[in-house]
Amino acid sequence: MPLETFFNLPDAKRTLVEEAAIDEFAAKPYQCASISAIVARAKIAKGSFYQYFSDKKDLYRHVLRLVQQRKKELVSSLTVPSISLDTFAYLRWMIQLAVLFEMRHPKLARIERLAFLEQPLPTDDDPENGYTPGSTNQFKDFLIQGILHDDLATWVDTDMAACMISAIYHQLPPYLIERMGEKARSIADGSVDIAYDPLTQDLFDNCMDLLEAGMARDPQIRKDFFSK
Amino acid sequence: MPLETFFNLPDAKRTLVEEAAIDEFAAKPYQCASISAIVARAKIAKGSFYQYFSDKKDLYRHVLRLVQQRKKELVSSLTVPSISLDTFAYLRWMIQLAVLFEMRHPKLARIERLAFLEQPLPTDDDPENGYTPGSTNQFKDFLIQGILHDDLATWVDTDMAACMISAIYHQLPPYLIERMGEKARSIADGSVDIAYDPLTQDLFDNCMDLLEAGMARDPQIRKDFFSK
DNA sequence: TTACAATATGACCGTTTAGTCACGAAACAT
DNA sequence: ATGTTTCGTGACTAAACGGTCATATTGTAA
Numbered sequence: 474m475p476l477e478t479f480f481n482l483p484d485a486k487r488t489l490v491e492e493a494a495i496d497e498f499a500a501k502p503y504q505c506a507s508i509s510a511i512v513a514r515a516k517i518a519k520g521s522f523y524q525y526f527s528d529k530k531d532l533y534r535h536v537l538r539l540v541q542q543r544k545k546e547l548v549s550s551l552t553v554p555s556i557s558l559d560t561f562a563y564l565r566w567m568i569q570l571a572v573l574f575e576m577r578h579p580k581l582a583r584i585e586r587l588a589f590l591e592q593p594l595p596t597d598d599d600p601e602n603g604y605t606p607g608s609t610n611q612f613k614d615f616l617i618q619g620i621l622h623d624d625l626a627t628w629v630d631t632d633m634a635a636c637m638i639s640a641i642y643h644q645l646p647p648y649l650i651e652r653m654g655e656k657a658r659s660i661a662d663g664s665v666d667i668a669y670d671p672l673t674q675d676l677f678d679n680c681m682d683l684l685e686a687g688m689a690r691d692p693q694i695r696k697d698f699f700s701k
Numbered sequence: 702m703p704l705e706t707f708f709n710l711p712d713a714k715r716t717l718v719e720e721a722a723i724d725e726f727a728a729k730p731y732q733c734a735s736i737s738a739i740v741a742r743a744k745i746a747k748g749s750f751y752q753y754f755s756d757k758k759d760l761y762r763h764v765l766r767l768v769q770q771r772k773k774e775l776v777s778s779l780t781v782p783s784i785s786l787d788t789f790a791y792l793r794w795m796i797q798l799a800v801l802f803e804m805r806h807p808k809l810a811r812i813e814r815l816a817f818l819e820q821p822l823p824t825d826d827d828p829e830n831g832y833t834p835g836s837t838n839q840f841k842d843f844l845i846q847g848i849l850h851d852d853l854a855t856w857v858d859t860d861m862a863a864c865m866i867s868a869i870y871h872q873l874p875p876y877l878i879e880r881m882g883e884k885a886r887s888i889a890d891g892s893v894d895i896a897y898d899p900l901t902q903d904l905f906d907n908c909m910d911l912l913e914a915g916m917a918r919d920p921q922i923r924k925d926f927f928s929k
Numbered sequence: 930t931t932a933c934a935a936t937a938t939g940a941c942c943g944t945t946t947a948g949t950c951a952c953g954a955a956a957c958a959t
Numbered sequence: 960a961t962g963t964t965t966c967g968t969g970a971c972t973a974a975a976c977g978g979t980c981a982t983a984t985t986g987t988a989a
Contacts, residue, residue, distance in 0.1 A: 478966070504735045508947060518968040523948070531816070561917065590818050621914075626918045627704075630907040634916060636876045637869045637908075644868035645861075679858040687915035688847075689789065690854045690861060706936070736977060746938040751978070 475535050479525035490515045490525065494536050499580035502587055503533055537588060540581045544606060547574055560624035565681050567668065568642065575646040576661040582646065589643050609639045649676060705761050707753035718743045718753065722764050727808035730815055731761055739906060765816060768809045775802055788852035793909050796870065797895065803874040804889040814871050837867045877904060
């Protein structure tokens with residue numbers, strides 16, 4: 474945790490430091506991120522930094538906490554689907570959320586992605602770790618619920634499916650946004666609502682079709698569907 | 702390209718340098734990889750290194766070339782499926798190949814993964830780039846062929862599907878190997894043939910089922926199958 | 930043996946790094 | 960006004976970085 478001194482800071486200054494840190498951690502992987510660059514960008518003295526944070530890892534964990542916080546804020550600002558929603562409708566909503574987060578906070582999204590891909594690098598001694606939004610564990614529980622709700626085929630290997638979906642969840646949003654082109658900007662600035670844009674929803678349709686029904690023209694397996 | 706001096710080296714010494722570089726690039730992302738660490742591990746002088754390579758990027762590109770080369774060697778040592786194979790059987794073979802590569806050359810596999818994730822960092826002025834095994838572009842062409850062969854549903858968005866599959870292709874092998882546990886070691890050392898190990902093939906079955914038929918218990922879409 | 934080219938070397942350069950610390954400027958209570 | 964705590968600061972350390980270069984060693988041909 475950052476030292477109390479950091480939280481005693483006036484909001485403007487604290488935000489300045491946080492923004493500088495976000496810039497740096499979005500630009501470089503954790504190992505290469507430079508404290509010197511951060512204090513230069515935040516226009517504070519090197520010594521001041523160490524009055525706020527005990528070391529680089531301390532700052533990094535704080536930034537990761539910020540990422541989660543901003544994502545929760547985004548969720549709060551959205552129409553949250555009811556829990557009783559169809560599993561795939563909820564999964565679609567989650568991917569849509571990831572895309573929105575990528576559009577509104579590209580740097581934070583990049584930090585989250587880097588943290589996911591670097592896997593067990595800076596995640597020591599943090600017991601609440603391993604279960605963040607988008608994590609493999611979260612998707613696993615989600616899929617188990619899907620089977621219990623009779624939405625998913627019973628033969629689905631939830632562990633492996635969770636690994637595959639989390640890979641997609643972290644890799645797809647930047648691609649989708651590039652694919653959306655100009656439209657992405659209209660949605661990001663709020664002039665277009667993503668939920669009512671037919672072109673974007675077509676993209677999500679295609680994405681969900683792949684997850685729901687796979688890619689085969691003539692699926693031979695579909696085990697419990699045909700034996701139901 | 703490395704300088705001629707490097708290729709004039711005795712095999713043992715050249716290999717030593719390459720192994721040291723592989724160790725380093727597998728341990729750290731490109732930006733953080735240290736020349737000093739490499740020359741220390743290879744037990745050569747700093748000056749010697751710069752008689753072999755013009756700079757860090759030069760070495761890195763050479764290592765990436767080594768990765769592709771070793772992968773091709775692995776392919777050559779395997780029973781290559783016929784081109785007329787079913788699309789999904791071929792895709793299954795590709796994933797199996799990725800798993801084998803991860804088992805036999807974990808460091809090289811890690812370098813390949815890092816290169817894929819860092820995306821357009823060290824890929825300048827290399828025209829043959831953007832189309833390496835496992836790249837999104839390669840999967841896209843592969844999927845188009847799949848549609849032409851009538852194996853894939855015609856509505857599949859090949860661009861997006863390629864993005865999803867390449868994400869899985871790079872993320873899944875380490876998970877599968879961890880999942881295989883002790884069995885992975887038996888296969889890696891050759892005492893068990895992956896193609897005839899029922900437990901492993903069960904895993905691949907589940908993986909391919911997900912790609913082929915998706916996850917829904919009762920797929921509503923399956924557009925051109927039901928309208929065929 | 931001589932001459933010349935190819936290769937090997939580590940001290941060195943300028944820069945950057947994470948982290949420290951003595952000191953000065955506030956802020957605050959008494 | 961005085962004492963005390965908190966905060967801000969930039970010079971500083973020791974180490975590491977990528978890269979250079981003059982020099983030393985080796986190999987080869989004459």
